Amino acid sequence: MIKFYKFHGTGNDFIMLDGRELLTIPTPDEIRQLCHRQMGIGADGLIIVKPVEGFDFEMIYFNADGSLATMCGNGARCAVAFGYISGMSGSDITFKAGDGGHSGTLQPLTDYKWMVEISMGNISIPDHTGESTEIHTGTPHLVIITRDPDSVNVPVEGRRIRYSEPYQTSGINVNFLSIRDNRLKVRTYEKGVEDETLSCGTGVTACAAVAAMKTGVNNWIIETRGGILEVRLKKNETIFDNVRLKGPAAMVFCGEFTGSFPR
Structure with missing residues (x-):
């Protein structure tokens, strides 16, 4: 069983996986299955968050069709919230995405909702x-x-x-x-x-x-x-x-799914 967390940033929703618990990255087929609205968890994308040297964490972002993407603004804001609750970072964050390094700040609103501001690239x-x-x-x-x-x-x-x-x-x-x-x-x-x-x-x-x-x-x-x-x-x-992007990020539920990874 693999634990997942479901987040959304203003309705843009994501499956969040803790990279510390994965032995390998899911395949495009597996990502498509997980993001499927009827036959999976359902999401606009899947994000793996894991520690990386030089930053609090790295976010690896996949679109719902399984393709790798360089950056997702709302996904990054949700990743900042996940990094915070998972203990990878504090309320002032640095993280790496496919387009390079970013910074972020987080303010708790409730136990499951945060106001998150991140830097975007030039x-x-x-x-x-x-x-x-x-x-x-x-x-x-x-x-x-x-x-x-x-x-x-x-x-x-x-x-x-x-x-x-x-x-x-x-x-x-x-x-x-x-x-x-x-x-x-x-x-x-x-x-x-x-x-x-x-x-x-x-x-x-x-x-x-x-x-x-x-x-x-x-x-x-x-x-x-x-x-x-x-x-x-x-x-x-x-x-x-x-360039700064600011808005709410929320965790809506978490759970476990069966899958063929980690292998």
Whole structure:
């Protein structure tokens, strides 16, 4: 039997595994089975958290389709909470992700909920921005400005764009963004999940950067279908730096499953 923990960050949900208890990493097939909504635990992704030299811990993130990803903002916030309750870190955290080193801070709200803020990587300012902007925030995103994201059929339109000729092979996350009264509203289609998710941390960060280029405002409150997130950043000539993502992370349950790993 293998113990797991189920977390979510504003509705973006993850299976969390303690890497100290694993002898090997689950295969893509096993990850797909565990993340399956009907025949598994169900999640947008799976995260392994384990100690690593030079940091409090390392997070290894897999999409629901079993593919390895470099960074997940909401997943990282949940990993910070898991590192805290598992004794790998305190309330001030450093961690390693696929895109490099990050820091984080944590404030307990209840026994099972925390407010978590993390550093995100620097963001290169794209050469072209308009109603549609490609931008990389640890993973590639396409940000489309629209009057009302709720009027968009995100699963259908997002899938159409993600599998269109420019993105069919490598994939892209598609965000539908509205900017109104210094507040953003975002809905996201995520590659690797191949559906809309209730929230996407790298996605809201991408949208905040695009909104900053449009308006000059660097601090944003962002409404997602799963809750409220905050992004702060600083614009320089070619990059955004001091990028911070903040929002709640919660553990919803834990349990055990049978599986073919560890082997």
